[in-house]
Each structure stands twice: as C-alpha cells, then as structure tokens.
Amino acid sequence: MKPIVKAEVQNLLNQFINKDVYIHLETTNGAYASHLNENAYNVGAYIRNAKVSFDQAKIVQDGNIFRVGLKMEIGWIYAEGLTDWTMHEETKLLMAGHDREGRLMVSLQISETPFSY
C-alpha cells in the first residue's frame, strides 16, 4: 500500500457512488492486547461483504491521517485513522491505517464484486 493522496482517493471513491458495492470495514487492536498488557482491552469489529449503496463519499485529511464517510440512504459508513491505500486486482479500493510497527488498526475496502470469503 502507499500513503494516501487525498485527491487520488477522492477520485476513486467517486467512481463507487450510486452503485451496488461490497464493503469490508474493520478495526482491531489485536487478539493479544489484554494478554500483553492487563490494562488494555481487546477491541475489534469487522464486517465483510456487506452489500450497500451510497450517494455521497468524502475523504477528509487531519494531519497525517484521513477519515472517510460514505452517506447511504438511511445511514452512514465511517472510518477514522486511514493512512494508506491501494487498488487490489485493479477494481477493489483498499484503505487502511497502520501503527508505527506496520500493524493494521483500521481498514475500509470497497468493491463492485465480493471480497474473497
């Protein structure tokens, strides 16, 4: 993946507007967080291949990190802490946020075809 350039990613987000798309949305701090530090909490959530449609999509820069909001007819999809992006198999937009050690903390992925499951 490469560091997010806002204009490039905004341009790609626009291409998914008003289409049926599949979403992978995830956040995690690892399965060992509370094992390695008893004061930490294991927190994580993911949804893979949720089929949605959104009519607005916007990426916002905040220092070195980015947020993305997708507006659906009756709700929102939101991700904070994104740092990197790539196009996977030329059709799937992958965005993710990594910590200093390169570990994934958050990801938002959009595709017109399902992600492998």
Added chain:
Amino acid sequence: MEKHVVVIYPHPDDESFGAAGTMTQFREQGVPVTYLCGTLGEMGRNMGTPTFANRETLPEIRKQELIDACKALDIELRMLGYRDKTLEYEDRGEVAAHLKGILQEIKPSLVITHYPDHAVHPDHNALGAAAIEAVRLMDPADRPTVWAQALTEEIDGKVRERDIVNDVTAQFDTKLQAILAHKSQASPMLGLMNTEDKETIEAVKDRFNTESFFIWKYDD
C-alpha cells in the same frame, strides 16, 4: 517412541512459535509429523515491517510462509480451510468430527493442540477444544495421547506444573528458521530480540527455548 505426531493449531506460525522445537525433536528420531493448520490467519494485523501485505493479499502470503516453515521443519502440512477469528462460532461437533476423520486416517500416537480456555486467542481455545473432543469421540483403545499447550501461567485459578517441559535449546536454530519463514508475522518478535535490553532478550529466549504441555486426562 512415537509412531506419528499430529499437531493441531489454528494459525500459520502457531506451530513455529509453539512447538517447532518439539516437532524437530520428533523428526530427529525419524517420527513423522503432520501439522493440521486450521486457518490462513486471514485477519492478522501484522502486515510485515515495513508493511508489504494488505488485508486481501495476506492469506496467500501467509499460506506460502506456512508451506516454507513446514519445509524448514520437515513436516507434512494439511490446511483445514476454516477462517481466522471464526472458529469459536463454528459448530464444535462438526469441527470435532472433521478432525476425528483425519485422525482415524493418520492414526497418530500423539496429538498436540492448545489447552482449551487457557490458550489466550479464541481460535486457540476453540480448535483445542474441538481437537480434544475429536480424540474423546474415538474408541478409548484407539485414542492417541494428547498434549495440550496452555499459554496462561495459571490453570483454573492456580499455577500448575506442566507434565511435559521440553528444553529445545538444541533445536533453537531450526525453530528460529521456521519462525523467520513467517516473514509477515515474525518482525515483532525480532524487534524484541534486537533490543539493547539484555533482560528482554533473555526473556524472549527463555520463552521460546522451552515448550511445555499438559497431558490431557480423559475421564472415561
């Protein structure tokens, strides 16, 4: 001497961190070893340092790392096809029946797996429980011995001495080679080993120079 050893863990790299030295000891004796790997670690958050994997490329990358690690350990590999982080939601009986079928085919004399409820990661606990159940479902006369690996100090509220404590110092080079085959996952550990802090280095070595297990006791 064991006839055949089957190791059952859920993730690529569980075998290298947890039992590579023990498996190498068995291979040195000429005992066949088969690793049943539950998932491809699809939901892992380590993407390499610096990052070279992403959520979509990680499964294939980890699959190749797993194949390379098993080559380094000279063991047979079978991939079970479950998905990372989901094992505790699968039907326990179905997973146990799946494992039992494989065990009846291989006929191992020893099975190594995680100690249910004391293996920290939900996948470890779930697959360990299914493996122990798979052996329980077998005719008592045909059952292999089961070594269960706990990753917590305390078992059911008290510190219990492990039945099997393997010093794998002599196998450490092979073990390290297997760990390093998991390139996308090994860097946090190597980060610890590269620290200036001698206590940390010793703690890491101590942790990985010993592989310990409980012998599972069946009531019937």
